[in-house]
Amino acid sequence: MQLIDVFNGDADGLCALHQLRLDEPADSELVTGPKRDISLLKRVKAEAGDRITVLDIALSKNRDALDRLLEAGAQVRYFDHHQPGDIPDHPHFEPHIDTDANVCTSLLVNQYVQGRQLAWAVVAAFGDNLADAARQAAVPLNRSAEQLAQLQSLGECLNYNGYGETLDDLFFDPADLYRQLRPFADPFAFIAESPAYQTLKTGYQGDMARAVAVSASEERDAGRIFMLPAEKWARRISGVFGNQLAVESPAQAHAVLTAKPEGGYVVSVRAPLAAKSGADELCSQFDSGGGRKGAAGINHLPESDLGRFIASFYTIYK
Structure with missing residues (x-):
């Protein structure tokens, strides 16, 4: 029997897995990647009796692979807060899915483990x-x-480390970062003792300083749009920059478009914190787009769709 853990490479996916494995210690095969690499189940090969845990990746983007694994006889438990589409009804499928805008996957896992690793859920x-x-x-x-x-x-x-076009953009492969978290039941001990945290904190501060120097390319009462260049620092900071903008101006929506070297953009959208809705609706209008009500994204927005995106942004947020 194989034990396979499939998790998003951001803070929520990392901390969700960390809580589970602190509560249920086990060695497992790790399947992960940059935050936007969400079609992770297609990389999983499993047989009857194998046990797969999936954390913080949208079921709707992994449905075909999930069906394949269930048909093969694998047991799958699934924790997530993104829009799932149709949820399978299968004896080997155990869903823990809640799309409430104030819930993340780690908070769902916190309920599952009855609060025994609460500090890590708070981190997430x-x-x-x-x-x-x-x-x-x-x-x-x-x-x-x-x-x-x-x-x-x-x-x-931890969240900042998940953003990037490829693993080469990140300071740490999320699987390696999880392995560095694993010895620490106490997040304060990780903060005090881990070189990885200091590396990420220094990188975060440097990249954020460059981002905040960029002015909005579109600015209206309802929301602001920022354009970042096709550089590693911009790809790393794009999502957490969007988060910071949302906190600074909670009545406005925000979009951060990061140019891709081959053309087009990666897009991060943050709904107003005062009314967490519309981000998933906006991004799902575009190929490779999706997410949740308060925060969503588009993996590749062609330059030819830029005008349509801006118009749609200000149609939803007006």
Whole structure:
């Protein structure tokens, strides 16, 4: 019997897996990639009796591969907060799916493990730009504002590492970063002792400084659009820059378009934090687009679709 863990390479996927394996220690095959590499189940080969856990990747983008694995006799449990499409009804399928805009996958796993690894769920919620949900979940931890700020920084840095066109853009392969998290039951110990955290924090601060120097290319009362160049730092910072913009101006929607070397753009959209809706609706209008109500993206927006995207952005957010 194989044990296979399939997880998104961002803070939510990393911390979801970390919670589960702290609670259910086991060695497993790891399947992951950059945050936008969400069609991960197609890389999984499994047989009858194999056990697969899937964390923080949209079921709708993996349905054919999921059906194949279930038909092969594998058992699959699935934790996610993205729009799933039709959810299979199968004796070997165990779904834990909630698309509420204030829920992330790690908060679902936190419920599953009955709060035994709560601090890591809080880290993930901060990383997923769910600061209010993170602080609410953190109440039983009885931590100071300074300590919560440390958990927020860790979440943002883990999330930052997930963004990039390829693994070469990232500071760490998410599978390697998970292995560095694995010895630490306490996130404060990871913050204090891990060289990886210091590497990510330094990179985050440097890349963010370059991003905040960029002015909006389109700015209206309802929202702002930013264009970043086809450079590694821009690909790494695109998503967390969108998160920061949303926090700074919670009544506005934001889009960050990062140019791709071969042409076109990677797009990150953040709905107004004051009304978390519309991001998935906007991005799903375009090929390779999807996400959730509060935050969504497009993996490849052709230059020919740029005008349509801007028009759609200001149609939904007006």
